[in-house]
Amino acid sequence: MNPSTQLRPYPTRRSLLWTAATAALSAPLLTACVTAGAKDEGEAAAGGEKTAGNPMGVRAGAPLEVVVFKGGYGDDYAIAAEREYTRRYPQAKVDHKGLQKVGEAMQPRFVAGNPPDVVDNTGAGRLDIATLVGAGQLTDLAGLLDAPALDQPGVKVRDTLLPGVVDDGTFGGTTVALNFTYTAWGLWFSRSFFAGRGWTFPKTWAEMLTLCAEIKKAGLAPWTYQGKYPEYLNDPLLSLAAKAGGLELIKAVDNLQPNAWRQEPLVQAAGAIAELAGRGYLMAGSEALSHTEAQAAWCRRKAALIPCGSWLESEQKGVTPAGFDMVMGAVPSLTGDDKLALQAASSESFVVPAKAKNPAGGQEYLRILFSKASATAFAKANSTLPAVAGATDGLELSSGLGSVRDAVAAAGAGTFSYRFRTWYAPLAKAVDDATGELANRRISPADWSTRIQKAADAVARDTAVTKYTR
Incomplete structure (x- = not known):
């Protein structure tokens, strides 16, 4: 961009x-x-x-x-x-x-x-x-x-x-x-920076929290995100939920099924993002940053990790330092028993x-x-x-x-994507708004779930909206 x-x-x-x-x-x-x-x-x-x-x-x-x-x-x-x-x-x-x-x-x-x-x-x-x-x-x-x-x-x-x-x-x-x-959507980091600090990209969310503690102790923010556009933070949240809940969870969400947003993996994933905020693992001021500002801060190593899609490298061409060696890792496993591997579309x-x-x-x-x-x-x-x-x-x-x-190849048939964002614009915006509030500790994971379910139910009831299923 x-x-x-x-x-x-x-x-x-x-x-x-x-x-x-x-x-x-x-x-x-x-x-x-x-x-x-x-x-x-x-x-x-x-x-x-x-x-x-x-x-x-x-x-x-x-x-x-x-x-x-x-x-x-x-x-x-x-x-x-x-x-x-x-x-x-x-x-x-x-x-x-x-x-x-x-x-x-x-x-x-x-x-x-x-x-x-x-x-x-x-x-x-x-x-x-x-x-x-x-x-x-x-x-x-x-x-x-x-x-x-x-x-x-x-x-x-x-x-x-x-x-x-x-x-x-x-x-x-x-x-x-x-x-x-x-x-593909994942978490981006500087491979050279991680190697120099002896850090390993985590495979599970428990490992992520341990790594974040080490990063914070080293004097920099573990995460930043594009706060003006909280849908960027939705990517890891929804990936955590899909990897734990599988295709049936995704179908329930996309098909506007009753209580789809109250499924336990979604509430747990919202809790994982809330925990990042609660432990101070999100860079201060991220809420006010545009995508270019957050990504520039990440390139300046003010934060170690940033969620983004695979366009990031192209978008950062003009500001990425020599030797930064940016790479994307798949969102870690929430439960350790993944049913899906990588969000890609x-x-x-x-x-x-x-x-x-x-x-x-x-x-x-x-x-x-x-x-x-x-x-x-x-x-x-x-x-x-x-x-x-x-x-x-x-x-x-x-x-x-x-x-x-490599991430797409490793995922094989385990790639996944949600369709509600394409099908139902008002619901997509409601999810984005709720995640922004969640990341800034203004609502709880349970409130996040309830708020989005209310928006999904409104779309489901609206006879003027063409419905799609998968």
Whole structure:
């Protein structure tokens, strides 16, 4: 993320920052988009002949408009895919827009029925994808997923993607988004600093508390976090709960089941975070820090550990000291009997609007973007794991990206992710707010659980909210 923007990175880069701005975008969009019809539907559906070389049926001279979130990854990778598109379709004019406030710019266009052909719906204030789905505003990408991969003969696009990528973009059985990056969430530390102090990254929460005591005794804060955005602290909390409670716990939360947030592993995980605060293991003043400020403090070794997703190394390129050797470790085990291993999911969400003028071109652009060559170039430039399997094979990886790749490989089928944040923006914000209060000792773990359950029940009762299950 460009530090000057002060935006919450990607999902958020997953589906991360669900702010009041997002909620404000959602409500008017739903009603307006349902009735929007400024463009002739036949025009949107028109395409060219489908052939082996043109599996999406792109009209050779049709213009293509691409809108990309220009955050921490920049937009050079997207422009490179546009160059390849132009090489393949030289008669087509490509209109590229790199934006930081995608939702603010795109809402009026979706309402007017005149959206671009491809949108990278990412960043703070992005459009609520569940609302877009409910309004029928996104193209079914099944044809793209079943098309041949650009540079892997005999392989479908869907079979080139890492586990969970297709599911992450699927709503009600229809895949409407493809996420370009693969994010893992954990706790970051300086490998060189830990080695110099003789510290070992903990495997259990009991070991974490012991380590924190040693770090505090050495005169620095054990943890800091991005206090203005408490969802960062939700990652270890929810990971602790999922590792102990397993997939059934996650399903209960995502499916809005009664008392899901009162499950014992969730209350215990909230207690673990509260204990960090109670023992003085969170750096003083963290509550007031933005993500860039907290991460800069961590890079200056004012704190030993920080929770973050795997975009951190790329985001800290300009401020990380030489020899810092940052790496990510999986959140330790709460109970010592883990059912799951690592929170990981795809992010950087690309969609093709249903009312795009050139939907075939939009899907062909994504076929190019999600090629192995494109993903490998992205990994080299951004120290970030792409969603395309094998994209980092043979590369000499940085310390951070190498640790993420190793963590994902070690987790195997034990990766997990929650979906409530993507499906229900108001609930996501309620969780974030409650965790912020918990970390600052203004509510207890039991209050945290009760407060969030009340918000989940309100969403479950709201007949205007489309419900999803897993």
